[in-house]
Amino acid sequence: MFAGGEALVAQHIPPDHILPAVAAADLIEAGFRQYAPTLTRLASPHEMAGHIQGALDAQRPLSVVRLGDGELLTLAADTVLPGEQVQELAPFLPYAGVPRSTPDIRAELAEAIRGADWVGVPISRAPTFQGLLFPVFWHFGIDWSRLKLTSSTINYSLHHSGLLLPVLQGRRVLLIGSRAAELGALLNGHGIHVTGIIGAVEGVADIPRVMQQTAEHSFDIALVAAGIPAVILCRRIAGELGRVAIDFGHLADKLVTGELQL
Incomplete structure (x- = not known):
């Protein structure tokens, strides 16, 4: 804590x-007021639910991807x-x-x-989260100011806000990932119409197979729980198949194990 606060202050004292x-806390507060106008607002769970439902109603493609430490470290290597x-x-x-x-x-x-239509970015300022986010964007020439941003935990936020089931209600849902079958049974029990199941995605090299199988299904929205490949899959499902695709992540595991309740 000293090295990250008072020691940094000491470097600026002649x-x-x-x-x-x-x-140091006083200096941070004073400095933060200077930078407050540059704060960037992320889309809230209710706003994201509205965007997803709007795309579904209009039968318009939409991709929501999320960047965590896995994606950022992959890009940083x-x-x-x-x-x-x-x-x-x-x-x-x-x-x-x-x-x-x-x-x-x-x-x-x-x-x-x-x-991607929406990019979930980490709120955490830890070294492997926001500490990598902007250096990686700069390296790959990604202009973050042109991206539509939400939180990288938007999957959990939709669930915690009670918005997940309403978004899925009355839609044909495709599930992709190692827990897809179990999640499908759970969602069916809550009145969600699951029209397709695609099992575990065996890494980035497996994306072509998964895309081929995805194209064979009839669905309105895909929930993709496939680690880092989910980012690529969601973008391709929206771009190539014209559907809504959400990077569902470990929320699938937590719902299946009962750690979180629908």
Whole structure:
């Protein structure tokens, strides 16, 4: 805490001087007032539910993707961070669908972000969240000011706000991911019409197969719980098939295990 606060202040105090009775928190508060006009508002859960329902009613494609530490570390590998450092920070990447971050994967992921209708970004300012978000955007030439932004936890926010089931009610729902069958049974029990199930996505290399199977289903909205490949899949489902696709993430697991209740 000292290194992140008072020690930073000390770097700006000239030799042979002190700044009496002014804490780092006071300086942060004063500085924040200066930067407050540059705050960027993220779309709220109720606004996002409205956008999703509007797209469904108009039969208009819509993609909602989310960027967490997995996506950002994938993009950061060998670009804004050494690949070896990313491997140390993110041993979970193979589980999340990226056995190894390659230039092709990074390019495809960056292109999906550019083309997505809504991009969920982390609120956390931690080093592997917002600490990577803007350096990665800069490296890949992604103008964040041109993106429509919501929170990277919008999937949970829709659920916690009681908006998930109303959004899905009366729609044909396709589920993609390792818990798709179990989630389908759960949603069916709540009156949601699940018209298709596609099981586990075996990493980024499996995206062509999943897209081919997705095209064979009739659905209005796809909920994709497939780790990092979900970002690419959601963008392609909207762009190529003209449907609504939501990056559903670990919300699928939490609903299936009962950790969260519908």
